[in-house]
Amino acid sequence: MRSPLRAPRLTERQENPARIEAFSDGVFSVAITLLVIDIHVPSFPHAPTNLEMWVALRDIGSKLLIFAVSFVTIGFFWIGHHLIFWSIERSNRILMWSNLLFLFPIVCLPAATALVGEYPSNGTAATVYVAIVLAAALLLDIVWWYASSNGLVSSEMARENVRSQHRRLIVVTLILLVAACIAPIFPRFAIGAMLVAILCIIATTGSRMLVD
Amino acid sequence: MRSPLRAPRLTERQENPARIEAFSDGVFSVAITLLVIDIHVPSFPHAPTNLEMWVALRDIGSKLLIFAVSFVTIGFFWIGHHLIFWSIERSNRILMWSNLLFLFPIVCLPAATALVGEYPSNGTAATVYVAIVLAAALLLDIVWWYASSNGLVSSEMARENVRSQHRRLIVVTLILLVAACIAPIFPRFAIGAMLVAILCIIATTGSRMLVD
Amino acid sequence: MRSPLRAPRLTERQENPARIEAFSDGVFSVAITLLVIDIHVPSFPHAPTNLEMWVALRDIGSKLLIFAVSFVTIGFFWIGHHLIFWSIERSNRILMWSNLLFLFPIVCLPAATALVGEYPSNGTAATVYVAIVLAAALLLDIVWWYASSNGLVSSEMARENVRSQHRRLIVVTLILLVAACIAPIFPRFAIGAMLVAILCIIATTGSRMLVD
Amino acid sequence: MRSPLRAPRLTERQENPARIEAFSDGVFSVAITLLVIDIHVPSFPHAPTNLEMWVALRDIGSKLLIFAVSFVTIGFFWIGHHLIFWSIERSNRILMWSNLLFLFPIVCLPAATALVGEYPSNGTAATVYVAIVLAAALLLDIVWWYASSNGLVSSEMARENVRSQHRRLIVVTLILLVAACIAPIFPRFAIGAMLVAILCIIATTGSRMLVD
Numbered sequence: 001m002r003s004p005l006r007a008p009r010l011t012e013r014q015e016n017p018a019r020i021e022a023f024s025d026g027v028f029s030v031a032i033t034l035l036v037i038d039i040h041v042p043s044f045p046h047a048p049t050n051l052e053m054w055v056a057l058r059d060i061g062s063k064l065l066i067f068a069v070s071f072v073t074i075g076f077f078w079i080g081h082h083l084i085f086w087s088i089e090r091s092n093r094i095l096m097w098s099n100l101l102f103l104f105p106i107v108c109l110p111a112a113t114a115l116v117g118e119y120p121s122n123g124t125a126a127t128v129y130v131a132i133v134l135a136a137a138l139l140l141d142i143v144w145w146y147a148s149s150n151g152l153v154s155s156e157m158a159r160e161n162v163r164s165q166h167r168r169l170i171v172v173t174l175i176l177l178v179a180a181c182i183a184p185i186f187p188r189f190a191i192g193a194m195l196v197a198i199l200c201i202i203a204t205t206g207s208r209m210l211v212d
Numbered sequence: 213m214r215s216p217l218r219a220p221r222l223t224e225r226q227e228n229p230a231r232i233e234a235f236s237d238g239v240f241s242v243a244i245t246l247l248v249i250d251i252h253v254p255s256f257p258h259a260p261t262n263l264e265m266w267v268a269l270r271d272i273g274s275k276l277l278i279f280a281v282s283f284v285t286i287g288f289f290w291i292g293h294h295l296i297f298w299s300i301e302r303s304n305r306i307l308m309w310s311n312l313l314f315l316f317p318i319v320c321l322p323a324a325t326a327l328v329g330e331y332p333s334n335g336t337a338a339t340v341y342v343a344i345v346l347a348a349a350l351l352l353d354i355v356w357w358y359a360s361s362n363g364l365v366s367s368e369m370a371r372e373n374v375r376s377q378h379r380r381l382i383v384v385t386l387i388l389l390v391a392a393c394i395a396p397i398f399p400r401f402a403i404g405a406m407l408v409a410i411l412c413i414i415a416t417t418g419s420r421m422l423v424d
Numbered sequence: 425m426r427s428p429l430r431a432p433r434l435t436e437r438q439e440n441p442a443r444i445e446a447f448s449d450g451v452f453s454v455a456i457t458l459l460v461i462d463i464h465v466p467s468f469p470h471a472p473t474n475l476e477m478w479v480a481l482r483d484i485g486s487k488l489l490i491f492a493v494s495f496v497t498i499g500f501f502w503i504g505h506h507l508i509f510w511s512i513e514r515s516n517r518i519l520m521w522s523n524l525l526f527l528f529p530i531v532c533l534p535a536a537t538a539l540v541g542e543y544p545s546n547g548t549a550a551t552v553y554v555a556i557v558l559a560a561a562l563l564l565d566i567v568w569w570y571a572s573s574n575g576l577v578s579s580e581m582a583r584e585n586v587r588s589q590h591r592r593l594i595v596v597t598l599i600l601l602v603a604a605c606i607a608p609i610f611p612r613f614a615i616g617a618m619l620v621a622i623l624c625i626i627a628t629t630g631s632r633m634l635v636d
Numbered sequence: 637m638r639s640p641l642r643a644p645r646l647t648e649r650q651e652n653p654a655r656i657e658a659f660s661d662g663v664f665s666v667a668i669t670l671l672v673i674d675i676h677v678p679s680f681p682h683a684p685t686n687l688e689m690w691v692a693l694r695d696i697g698s699k700l701l702i703f704a705v706s707f708v709t710i711g712f713f714w715i716g717h718h719l720i721f722w723s724i725e726r727s728n729r730i731l732m733w734s735n736l737l738f739l740f741p742i743v744c745l746p747a748a749t750a751l752v753g754e755y756p757s758n759g760t761a762a763t764v765y766v767a768i769v770l771a772a773a774l775l776l777d778i779v780w781w782y783a784s785s786n787g788l789v790s791s792e793m794a795r796e797n798v799r800s801q802h803r804r805l806i807v808v809t810l811i812l813l814v815a816a817c818i819a820p821i822f823p824r825f826a827i828g829a830m831l832v833a834i835l836c837i838i839a840t841t842g843s844r845m846l847v848d
Contacts, residue, residue, distance in 0.1 A: 019657060019718055021231060026665025029238025030454075032319060033246060034669060038677075039323045041250075041330045050396055053336035071319070075312040079305065082231055093715065097838065100711040107668060107707070111675045118677045124689035184686055202309065233443060241450025242666075244531060245458060251535045253462075253542045262608055265548035283531070287524040291517065294443055414521065445655060453662025456743060457670060463747045465674075465754045474820055477760035495743070499736040503729065506655055626733065 017091035020099055024081060027103050031110055032074045035067050038114035063117035066129075069195050070113040076198050077106060077136055080169070084140065088147045089154040098146050102139035105132045116191065126187030127180060130194055134176040141169045168201050229303035232311055236293060239315050243322055244286045247279050250326035275329035278341075281407050282325040288410050289318060289348055292381065296352070300359045301366040310358050314351035317344045328403065338399030339392060342406055346388040353381045380413050441515035444523055448509075451527050452502045455534055459491050459498075462538035487541035490553075493619050494537040500622050501530060501560055504593070508564065512571045513578040522570050526563035529556045540615065550611030551604060554618055558600040565593045592625050653727035656735055660721075663739045664714045667746055671703050671710075674750035699753035702765075705831050706749040712834050713742060713772055716805070720776065724783045725790040734782050738775035741768045752827065762823030763816060766830055770812040777805045804837050 042048075042056035081102075088095070112129045119125045144166055147153055175197040183190035254260075254268035293314075300307070324341045331337045356378055359365055387409040395402035466472075466480035505526075512519070536553045543549045568590055571577055599621035607614035678684075678692035717738075724731070748765045755761045780802055783789055811833040819826035 019661065022234065022658065023661045023665055023714060025231065025235045026238055026450075026453075026662055027669055029235055029450075030242050030666050030669040032315075033239055033242040033322075034673070036319055036323045037246070037249070037673070041323075041326050048331065048334055048336075050335040053331065053334050057336065057340065068316075071312075071316055075309070078235060078312075079308050082308070093838075096715050096718070097711070100707075100714075103668075104704075104707055107672055110669075111672045111677075114677050119684065119689070122684060122689050123686040124684075124693065128693065202305075234446065237443065237447045238450055238662075238665075241447055241662075242454050244527070245451055245454040245534075248531055248535045249458070249461070253535075253538050260543065260546055260548075262547040265543065265546050269548065269552065280528075283524075283528055287521070290447060290524075291520050294520070414517075446658065449655065449659045450662055453659055454666050456739075457663055457666040457746075460743055460747045461670070461673070465747075465750050472755065472758055472760075474759040477755065477758050481760065481764065492740075495736075495740055499733070502659060502736075503732050506732070626729075 017085055017088050017095070020091055020096060021085050024085075024099060024103060025078075027106060028074060028078045028081070031106050032071060032078075034110045035070050035074075035113055037110070038117060039063055039067065062120040066113055066117045066120065066191070069191060070109055072195065073133055073198060074106065074109060076202065077140065080140055084144050084147070087153050090152045092150075092152070094150075095143070095147060095152060098139070098143045102136060102143050105136040105139065108132050109136075116187075121187060123184035123187045126190050127183040130176060130180040130183045130190050133194060134173065134180050137169060137173045137176055141166070141173060144169065172197055172201055229297055229300050229307070232303055232308060233297050236297075236311060236315060237290075239318060240286060240290045240293070243318050244283060244290075246322045247282050247286075247325055249322070250329060251275055251279065274332040278325055278329045278332065278403070281403060282321055284407065285345055285410060286318065286321060288414065289352065292352055296356050296359070299365050302364045304362075304364070306362075307355070307359060307364060310351070310355045314348060314355050317348040317351065320344050321348075328399075333399060335396035335399045338402050339395040342388060342392040342395045342402050345406060346385065346392050349381060349385045349388055353378070353385060356381065384409055384413055441509055441512050441519070444515055444520060445509050448505060448523060448527060449502075451530060452498060452505070455530050456495060456498045456502075458534045459494050459537055461534070462541060463487055463491065486544040490537055490541045490544065490615070493615060494533055496619065497557055497622060498530065498533060500626065501564065504564055508568050508571070511577050514576045516574075516576070518574075519567070519571060519576060522563070522567045526560065526567050529560040529563065532556050533560075540611075545611060547608035547611045550614050551607040554600060554604040554607045554614050557618060558597065558604050561593060561597045561600055565590070565597060568593070596621055596625055653721055653724050653731070656727055656732060657721050660717060660735060660739060661714075663742060664710060664717070667742050668707060668710045668714075670746045671706050671749055673746070674753060675699055675703065698756040702749055702753045702756065702827070705827060706745055708831065709769055709834060710742065710745060712838065713776065716776055720780050720783070723789050726788045728786075728788070730786075731779070731783060731788060734775070734779045738772060738779050741772040741775065744768050745772075752823075757823060759820035759823045762826050763819040766812060766816040766819045766826050769830060770809065770816050773805060773809045773812055777802070777809060780805070808833055808837055 039060060042053075042060065044052065044056070048056065109132055112125075112132050115125045116122075116129045148166075176194060179190040179193045179197075182193075251272065254265075254272065256264065256268070260268065321344060324337075324344050327337045328334075328341045360378075388406060391402040391405045391409070394405075463484060466477075466484065468476065468480070472480065533556060536549075536556050539549045540546075540553045572590075600618060603614040603617045603621075606617075675696060678689075678696065680688065680692070684692065745768060748761075748768050751761045752758075752765045784802075812830060815826040815829045815833075818829075
């Protein structure tokens, strides 16, 4: 029980961020699946014809659109989180709390999606939505900044490579900041700009891995 | 920290698709459990007798039926996903995004199930439902095609065996395409054909593993 | 790529039931958390006093009670599933499908819980509830029977020990069968008997592990 | 099959609390994401202006506040659970059931959050909320007490270190007991005191790990 062989094993389990990843994966997967919960079945006064159903479904098109945007956004953050935790080899409580804080806007996103889906042309709804995405980008940046400046990252080599990830996060953050500012006046344009920024980041990073 | 022994360890973690599997498992399990969320408790003007409750439950029978069909469908895709990722040994961002795209129709299935459950004889509802299942089959095929043609699959031997999985996916895709075409006119028949196709695939593959 | 050293590694991953466990854990955890979703906040015509709130919460007491019963029931099946998969070392598609079938009544349980919570004295509701629990017990038994009679279980020694698990499952199944028969006439008694049977099984097995 | 080399492997899997952690992570992540489900989109008689939307969102501010408090509380218990299971190396059925019991108040928290969000100034709602958090703290304490006094913890060294975790849990429990007593009269103050206590614990423990 007290053998020196046991002790490092415990330390290894302690430092392992595997459970942070498992918990985060759980939150991401529930949040991404809950997006759809707000898409209610349309109701009709009588049995609808095929055409009436098409019209009703087309009317909830804006909800489906913002739902798809949120799906891509959560997917983007999941992959960003994935990339960052690839190079994190040790965890501590501050990392856990930073990670939990980052998950807060992710958990809020289904409610914000429902809000924008209901009022797609409302400036306040779009501002709240973009602000939540902005908060997620900022907090993921903080998670990475904390981990890399406190020796939790595996090697200098990896840090060098992840620095480009950091740079990408800052670019996203700046674009989101601008989008949040114009959202009260041009709600649709702000959400579109947010999506374009995310898609650009995705396209430019391609299939490259952390350690090329 | 800079030791060459550390670096491959990171690369190994990077290439490991374990977290894609964990995230996908999360999405599958939430989606399969959310199917039931649309089955609301029947309401009565007074305390119902046993017989009245039976009648009320029988009336929501079509919902239970399509719920069971969706359960089998999600189970089918989960097992297909499982089989494909068994032979995938490395991941990259394109694989992650293809996998996320594949999860999009899976996440949409609970809402489509609710739609068909509410309007079981509506052609548009059935078409949307079959189209979503078709999209899932196509996208899973793309995930497999990308992984196998970009060297992410573990060995030639495994690829040989998984080729039959690919063939099965194409057969399902074709049947679903036909089902989607007839769905606007024969909604119940189209969903039935979809289910029969899935059950045939399940029955013919039996308990065989990838490497027989 | 074709090295003989790779091949067993793939086979090992294939035979590993770890992802079945992960998916099942996901379904169990979503189902057990969704139980609570039917407990709606009571509404009042005006700001309620402390006493009025107590009365309102006491009125939804039957919902809380059946929710607690379902929590214990899902916990019971999770632990049973856990014990069985401890000794399963290999998986195949039939095991996957048996496991999926077993998860079907688990996924139905939140809806059945809401039904009994709404109509606690209705015989049909109680029969449906007990029948779903009975189906789960039967199907878990089938999973175990299939695994143990097809060489998927780790060792004879373990099988000897898990035989007692099998016997316990049969006892539960029989008690549930009786409970399902009396449920139409004595709904509360049937659910009570079900709970007592589960608690007895829990109490008699104590903290013993599979391999004592 | 009967080789002595296999047997310890099974025992190792049996004693491994990894699946308890996976199931608990699932419950925690579903519960923390379901918190948001009660935040409904405000409805308006006509298309709202930006200002009207701000006013409507500010009105649901108390819901957002208690949602944030519950988010921190569930995060606190997740990290506490994480720290405790770091040093638990073996599991048995009593540990599993204690852990399930601990998850019961966690699962109840979204419903209690909705209750306090709807009636933030009601004493009974606040009492129920604080009592549920108190139950979680007590039951996590019992999980730790059982594990440490039954040889499931990895080493004396770790126990020494986790003793401070135990002490912290008792302090939280006592503060929550006081908060539960004053909640019927000062509901907002009781929940505030609960939050302050949790934040103090978080601040004083900092980034220290179990084995310093």
